[in-house]
Amino acid sequence: MTPKTPRLGRRTLIAAGATLAAPGPLAWPPPAAAQAPQGAVIDITRARTDPIPIAVPDLAGATPEAQRIGRDIARVILANLRNSGLFRPVDRAAFIQSPEAAAQTPRFQDWRVIGAQALTTGRAELAGDRLRVEFRLWDVLPEQQLQGTAFTAPAANWRRIAHLISDVIYERLLGEKGYFDTRVVYVAESGPRDRRTRRLAIMDQDGENHRFLTDGSFSVLTPRFHPNAQQIAFMSYFQNQPRVSLFHLDTGRQEVLGNFAGMTLSPRFSPDGRAVVLSATRGGDANIFVVDLATRRERQLTSGGGLDVSPCFSPDGSQIVFNSDRGGDQQLYVMGADGSNVRRISFGRGRYATPVWSPRGDLIAFTRIAGGQFAIGVMRPDGSGERILSEGWGMEGPTFAPNGRVLMYFRETPARDARGSGYSSRLASIDIAGFNERQIVTPTDASDPAWSPLLS
Template structure:
């Protein structure tokens, strides 16, 4: 027992002096602050996967192509030209020769292998490498029906995105939108759904009735939207799996601008009565209706905060159309937009930190974001007509629709979907087979579950 105490006494001073000695040189280390860097997209090499047998050969190339396309569209990555690659997929079976990839300036490298199993399933193996550190950053293996190869490619894209940005990916998601065909005077509008990259496009309604503002359920395979099916515009719910449509609530008049609550149990919408629109919710299980606003002004476009505690909406109760935020029970409604112009279609970010909106000022439309307290307003896009922002599930990217008129009076031209990064960079058109408007991004993992 005594020995340790003595040891402590003897060694104690030495330890203390050692600490002092260790601390002294540390202060002499040259310290440099690095505050600037390159904002260019990260150079990444996505190699064609190694097909271990003939069955997996097509998937090996297709998956790499889809991953490359996803990463490129995100604007955060610059996939390198495969013709510059030195090492073949076969040669990388064990581990890549990192020097070969450093030479072409790749900072990250994605490799993989595909195998057709005896039971008919496809096995896809994927690895992500840090080229300069010479380390594996991620490794995953999937088993699935060969027809699901595209989903696998999206999941791999998500894994790469998440590992390199720290943020969840949004590639395994879908977009529901309104497909528009025909002349402006006799427009046919159909509900359509597609993968985030434009693949698997299909139409949900036949275009017999006008449809508007589709929104995804966060929890089920359902879409709520506005349809003229019953003559007056009413809010409907559409089941993607069954194709069933159902009018929502027994409102004596026009309901519009629907949106699900974050838990998926309620739909919040506007209801017009006597030329006055107020905000209502309907519980999907009990079918109970609750009124949240009671102003004589037009209150519309409600959107929940992701935690379900607050609601943002737009109202002209102050004279012009502006953004407001209120508690989920309708109390404490206060205005948050005060700059010049009119504000509409507020949408709360899935992150909760921002609200996206459409702004109209001096004859131009803008898509912008501001904090929920109204501060930090930033405008991301500008055109003759930009409208209807929707958030990617990770709160990093916005999609909206834009009309480019061909005539001076604003008629003619095309209506198309666009996406833009939260920074205002990387604005690009979303390819759809027809003209399109009113996009809504699905929540993450909304696609049917995948066999693994």
């Protein structure tokens, strides 16, 4: 059993920002004139060719230990912004002003001359095991402060503060919520392809704070986060019984969901967290059910011949997308949350699977299999505007970041010899505009990722 892990709430970290004093004025919230950055804000659809040049010096500190934490926080912020593909960090070797001096008063001409449009400054202070971080974000060209606040937390949570600061920068300069203060649950795979060990694993979105949740004594598939990010629904093969189970992150407790006669699979929580939608097999068919988490009552939504699987609610809970072979081939369908008004939305070449609704409600991501090739793509909820973002030998299982800007999925590589020793499965991410595709490093092979909401 996994021990209970203490949580540090987002509000706990942010609450002090409006009341703690800092050298000079902390604009919280920023003045109205600062709401639209003049020199740094960009249209994110142009980010492939026009990322924001940003300077991120180390946070200043009065002691060697505070300075070390300040360096570590700046390193995480830099990595987050760089990995998003929407920012271009300025080379630190070009910095003229020191972090300590910049934390007091930025000398904007020193940052303009090296090409920075945005600048972060700050200070880390330690008092026993407590950490206080002051942070400011500047628009360099008009010499204007865009954000200023302070965070307090146990010193061990310095990485969480770095992610929160990264989200602040992202939102202030791009105009939409960030996704850095999040986690990813996935299936950790090891062993030969025909005898894989599959365990639940969880990590921060940047791959840090990794841990295994199950011991590999039974296989798992398709983990999905609860809206509170503290429960995971997944398909479990415990005692060789294929069942949807729930995992409670705060206690490590596991429980089977429902009492279905056949196999249950592909679970997802409702947006309000009160129910789970899943598929259940009876005879040769698979239909979609909703299970109320409080009463454990089941309600069947689809019926008839065929396999209806991989259901996913729309963000407002009014609709469900799923894939089905009811028309003779595997395609995507949308219906009302009560099972009414079923309509097909995919009409491209090939088969469609693993649909997931964007948190913004504007897109549905999917896996497409056509001509022996796999692809990850997106379309509008009515099926229009289909775009393929990436293609390859084997890729599937898209999941959206909570701001709907980035997709994560898993990509397989084929065997290079008869024993299959070259086979691997790795996580990857890509922007919904189709750029900045990159691999996510994990300790083992990986599949079936699911992105958490912003941590609370």
